[in-house]
Amino acid sequence: xxxxxxxxxxxxxxxxxxxxxxxxxxxxxxxxxxxxxxxxxxxxxxxxxxxxxxxxxxxxxxxxxxxxxxxxxxxxxxxxxxxxxxxxxxxxxxxxxxxxxxxxxxxxxxxxxxxxxxxxxxxxxxxxxxxxxxxxxxxxxxxxxxxxxxxxxxxxxxxxxxxxxxxxxxxxxxxxxxxxxxxxxxxxxxxxxxxxxxxxxxxxxxxxxxxxxxxxxxxxxxxxxxxxxxxxxxxxxxxxxxxxxxxxxxxxxxxxxxxxxxxxxxxxxxxxxxxxxxxxxxxxxxxxxxxxxxxxxxxxxxxxxxxxxxxxxxxxxxxxxxxxxxxxxxxxxxxxxxxxxxxxxxxxxxxxxxxxxxxxxxxxxxxxxxxxxxxxxxxxx
Ligand SMILES: Cc1ncc(COP(=O)(O)O)c(C=O)c1O
Numbered sequence: 001x002x003x004x005x006x007x008x009x010x011x012x013x014x015x016x017x018x019x020x021x022x023x024x025x026x027x028x029x030x031x032x033x034x035x036x037x038x039x040x041x042x043x044x045x046x047x048x049x050x051x052x053x054x055x056x057x058x059x060x061x062x063x064x065x066x067x068x069x070x071x072x073x074x075x076x077x078x079x080x081x082x083x084x085x086x087x088x089x090x091x092x093x094x095x096x097x098x099x100x101x102x103x104x105x106x107x108x109x110x111x112x113x114x115x116x117x118x119x120x121x122x123x124x125x126x127x128x129x130x131x132x133x134x135x136x137x138x139x140x141x142x143x144x145x146x147x148x149x150x151x152x153x154x155x156x157x158x159x160x161x162x163x164x165x166x167x168x169x170x171x172x173x174x175x176x177x178x179x180x181x182x183x184x185x186x187x188x189x190x191x192x193x194x195x196x197x198x199x200x201x202x203x204x205x206x207x208x209x210x211x212x213x214x215x216x217x218x219x220x221x222x223x224x225x226x227x228x229x230x231x232x233x234x235x236x237x238x239x240x241x242x243x244x245x246x247x248x249x250x251x252x253x254x255x256x257x258x259x260x261x262x263x264x265x266x267x268x269x270x271x272x273x274x275x276x277x278x279x280x281x282x283x284x285x286x287x288x289x290x291x292x293x294x295x296x297x298x299x300x301x302x303x304x305x306x307x308x309x310x311x312x313x314x315x316x317x318x319x320x321x322x323x324x325x326x327x328x329x330x331x332x333x334x335x336x337x338x339x340x341x342x343x344x345x346x347x348x349x350x351x352x353x354x355x356x357x358x359x360x361x362x363x364x365x366x367x368x369x370x371x372x373x374x375x376x377x378x379x380x381x
Pocket of ligand 1: 045048066099100153184186187188223224225226261262263264265
């Protein structure tokens with residue numbers, strides 16, 4: 001964990017708002033993932049923290065990558081630019097999945113020469129891929145239960161189990177190769193049974209596909225959703241891993257390759273936001289601090305990720321429940337209505353917020369003309 005002293009030094013050097021990303025913690029998270037899920041290749045979901053430096057650290061650690069847009073694809077592709085063409089080709093297959101079930105025609109055309117692995121979940125997408133990216137390998141995304149996830153995704157994506165094999169056979173008839181199945185149990189899933197049920201459902205679809213004559217599937221992608229330890233209610237990762245391993249070993253023979261797309265798990269605990277108090281007021285008897293970062297910026301996860309963050313102060317003092325507002329003119333820019341902070345903080349004092357690496361700076365805007373926080377990387381190799 002980056003010490004408070006270092007946070008203060010970095011804030012002094014770079015100013016605020018600041019996001020400090022600790023690469024030792026990213027490497028630790030990746031190692032934990034690999035240790036407890038040894039059969040699963042981690043494709044880091046770049047969208048969670050799309051900093052090239054983060055991709056580089058995970059690349060060096062041995063990770064593969066889940067991208068969902070061409071800019072994300074290019075961040076990862078940058079690392080292999082100089083490889084010979086043949087190696088580059090293999091690398092893309094092993095290292096990148098384009099895991100967005102709905103892709104624009106132009107995106108497919110741009111992807112096609114790379115012979116990518118792409119997800120799909122509907123008839124229209126098969127027609128599009130057959131026309132614009134016939135060299136792609138396909139992964140059918142299944143709709144699975146997202147119950148108890150902080151962010152549900154199943155209303156937007158995923159083929160119903162009953163239509164899954166029809167969609168596989170239709171892609172086959174269109175001349176495409178379906179390599180396997182994927183699902184996403186919802187982000188920050190603390191209900192571990194979602195994974196168990198989804199793996200069982202995928203096994204049923206594999207079985208039905210085989211029974212109906214389709215035998216080319218060789219991979220299962222168990223998606224993202226691995227929870228970050230934001231608080232003590234999140235059970236240890238090894239418990240989730242134990243359940244996943246048991247189901248994978250029971251239902252999928254060793255020759256089936258297992259992938260996952262962890263985003264939050266790799267980076268949530270790796271970043272700390274540091275902001276400055278720029279104003280203070282007492283409204284309806286409650287102390288309000290105004291800081292130079294907010295929900296349009298590093299704290300965007302409050303809106304887009306249904307996440308809550310907590311603050312710490314560098315100055316000690318008697319605490320009371322305060323409101324923390326962001327810097328923009330919008331009344332929506334409320335970072336917290338109930339933070340227990342020292343009441344004696346002054347303009348210019350710093351606040352910090354830990355565990356804010358996932359879906360934070362990645363969805364920051366420039367609303368009201370305020371630029372995103374500066375990102376500083378520590379413990380890079
Ligand atoms: C297709 C896909 N894969 C992976 C992820 C990463 O999920 P998480 O950060 O919950 O691990 C997401 C997040 O939205 C996603 O949409």
